Amino acid sequence: MLVEKIMTSPCTTIRGDKSIEDALVLMTQKEIRHLPIVDEHDQLLGIISDRDIKMALPSILSDDDPNQSLSLSISKIMRRNVIRCHPLDFVEDIAIDFYEMSIGSIPVIRDNKVIGIVTQKDMLNTFLELTGVTMPGSIIEVHIDDKVGALHDITGIFKEQNIDILNVLAYTDQENINKRYLMLRIKSMNPEKIYQLLEEKEYHVIHPFGMKHD
Amino acid sequence: MTNVKYIYSEDLLRYRFSDSHPFNQMRLKLTTDLLMDLGVLTTQHILKPRVATDEELMLVHEPNYIEAIKKAGQGTLPESEYEKYGLASEDTPQFVNMHENSALVVGGTLTAVDAVMSGEVTCACHLGGGLHHGFKGKASGFCIYNDSAVAIQYIQSKYKQRVLYIDTDAHHGDGVQWSFYTNEDVMNYSIHETGRYLFPGTGALTERGDGKGFGTTVNVPLDAYTEDESYLDVFQETVEAVCESYKPDVILSVNGVDIHYLDPLTHLSCTLDTLYKIPYIVKDLADKYCDGKVIMIGGGGYNIWRVVPRAWSHVWFALNDLQTPHSPIPKSWIEKYQSQAPVPLPETWTDELDDYMEIPRQKEISEKNNNTKHRILEWFK
């Protein structure tokens, strides 16, 4: 999957000569937590988050006047050396940036201009969509041998029953590398027949808490 | 003069996808006849369901979806369009006159709503309703039109009243949830088996509404094999907290009875005891917070011989402040239906429990449910 599929574009930005207060008002208005800072050519100068602003303001316990801090230029507190990405980057790759750098957002740059932004929330939503959770379905989990054709045999049963498979996830059994777990999300409220057919073919279907439902 | 109405006509049995489909409204006839044979339901209680108009359906559903369902029922919708409207699945396949028969289900629920909201009666029930999986533009999970969602919007638009929706079906009421997810004027409470394995897969604790509607969606996901004690404990405390905080004008409750251990589709493992208590708990809340105003509708329930008639009878008992009869199930009822039933019909009001199984991890399951309960109670402190 490519970044251009999941980014928010266009995205809200602010010019470097604006004040911290302007940034705060804009972020509240647009209900966003990350704001790229640009020059007059939309080139990226830096980025701030709502947390950066909170940290820049004097503590409620101090005697400093918060209004004075609010009128400072945003470029005073922004983070420079921002990690950036391109619309054709792989989502999997920027996921590693998010993880290793512990950052909340990554601006998307094309032709030296900020054209969009990807946030942690976008990343999580993308992952959730990959699991198929956005479509109503039942989940069937099968413990299978890691061999050629296993997926073909299993999905054949669903085809025979005319049941739509919404999503397939496969992951290795950590305790036995010759085995895999196959998680199928299917468009059916009534998977009993499928359970039965899988078991007839001696597939090991995982039931809730390993119990069998009769 | 009666103060409770029962919405029913045999026409409701025509909401039927196929002879072998698990959603079988024969259960309405079985329940109605059982209540009549007991002498607690008479013709003066019964109101016939009306047909919902297109405008009423459009309170929730998209006009092109309604058109598609009309055409599908006449066999004139191109098959290439089936997938788009959810009709290509085994759960909700096309059937003849599907629009008319589905609009009657919605109309039945609206008949119950009007009877209560007009002040004619204090409470009403329509066991044919409760199709909580229907989406605004797509059929899903045995449901074409979502009578619950239409009824909620109808109460809001026509009567301007605050509704508390209580859904005790074993499945998450996703169609209703997504219809009102950003709406602050509906409190949407659903207690169900977790979506870890079970359809529709949603209804997590963290789904709490969005925007202005944040906090007006409450999901109580319970683990598979929850059983009576933990179910009732979590249900009673959370639903009361929600009701007390929201202060509704009226309650609409979906009484799916598929939480029973003999239900073929789910794994909550409750007995009739819990199913009998649920409608009384809801009725008590209505008495305490809404001057008794409550509309109870049906929902799931796929063991139509041994579970549904006995469980749904108690919806009617609760609304009429009656208790479980001391006498056994009327012989007349058993004789009428035994030849059609593939299993022996029950003779008493209690579970036989001969095929009930012990749950090995019950303590852990109850503990986990208890954590869920406390997280929800925190929100309403």
Ligand SMILES: [Zn+2]
């Ligand atoms: Zn259900």
